[in-house]
Amino acid sequence: MSEDVTVSGDPEGAATCPVCEAPVVAGDTYCEACGHALGAPACSSCGAAAVDPExxxxxxxxxxxxxxxxxxxxxxxxxxxxxxxxxxxxxxxDAMALLEAGTAVVTVVCDGVGSSPRADEASAVAVETASAALARGLSQEEAFELAGRAVTKLATSVDDAPACTYVAAVAEPGRVTLAWAGDTRAYLLPEGVPLTEDDAVETGEITAWLGADAVDVGLHVRTFTTRSGLLLVCSDGLWRYLDGYAFPVTGAPIEMAREMLRHALDSGGQDNVTIALIPLGDTHG
Known part of the structure; x- marks a missing residue:
């Protein structure tokens, strides 16, 4: 934490506000000239003790x-x-969770809806709530409902309704259960077979999400069996750059995920990128 005030270079060493540089008195909580809260954390770029709560x-x-x-x-x-x-x-x-629950691996990926306020809070609380529920053995439907309630509670008014998309996977030896709403996706590698379908119109605008303003949002659930391959769960920060992309076929999952991230960044990195890779079937564990 930085000092409450910064010291100017005048002979008397008068303290000044780090934002407007008006004189302030040591011990003051706010600058009387501009209202800045004194004692704020220091900026990592300019060094001023002027970082607001956001x-x-x-x-x-x-x-x-x-x-x-x-x-x-x-x-x-x-x-x-x-x-x-x-x-x-x-x-x-974006927010993600990846954890083990007995013989299963659970992952949840949520992408905050950019047009909604505090979208980062929506994705974080949805991931935390749903992953904990799935790890306890609750169904995909139950986990989704709990996550929806948690995101809805964040809203303070009609104009303040944080929102996020949702995808969750429970991978057991030989069996995977997927659930999703929105345009966060899952693929089966190495072929890159799509396992989900976007809730979106032709313009790309999504039609399903978690949040207080979500209406009649249905959860898609799919179960399939496999004895090999990798499950890829990702946000649109990756999949928008997958046309013509050759997925990596060697290396540890974390190395493959880093390679995919580099591809997304090299392709423009327009959005947040989240990638989860889970070995399936005989390769699991």
Missing amino acids: GYCERCGLRQPTGRDHAETVLPGGAAALTDRGLRRSRNE
């Missing part, structure tokens, strides 16, 4: 890095997942 520097405008800018998870059995802010977004509004 994570933006009030002096230079930079969004501060967070633990969600890039994160990776690798399970003992080899399953791996990563999420990345990408190159164009100020924050990562």
Whole structure:
């Protein structure tokens, strides 16, 4: 945490506000000139103690890095997942979970709806709620309902309804159960066979999501059996760049996920990128 005030270069060493540079008195909570909250965290770019509660520097405008800018998870059995802010977004509004539950591997990936407020909060609470429910052995339908309730509780008004898309997978030896709403996808590798269908119109606008303003959203559930391959679950930050892409066929899942991330970033990195890879069938574990 930075000091409450910064010291100017005048002979008397008068303290000044880090935003407007007006004189302030040591111990003040707010700058009387501009209202800035003194004692805020320091900006990672300009150094001013001027980062607001939303994570933006009030002096230079930079969004501060967070633990969600890039994160990776690798399970003992080899399953791996990563999420990345990408190159164009100020924050990562994707969220992911990857965990083991007995002989099963559970993953949930949610993509915050960019047109909704606090979309990063929606995806985070949906992932946390649904993954915990699936790990306890609840059904896909039950987990989805609980996640929907959690996201709905975030809304404070009709105009403040955080929202996110949703996909969840429970991979057991030889059997996978998928559930989704929105345009977050799953594929079977190495061929890249699509396992989900987008809830979207021709313009790309989604027609299903989690949130207080979601109406009559139905959950798609699919179960299939397989003895080999990899399950890929990803947000549109990856799949929008998959046309003509040759999926990697060698390496550990985390290495393959990093290679896919590099492809998405090299292709423009327009959106947040989240990738989960789970070995299936005889390769699981």
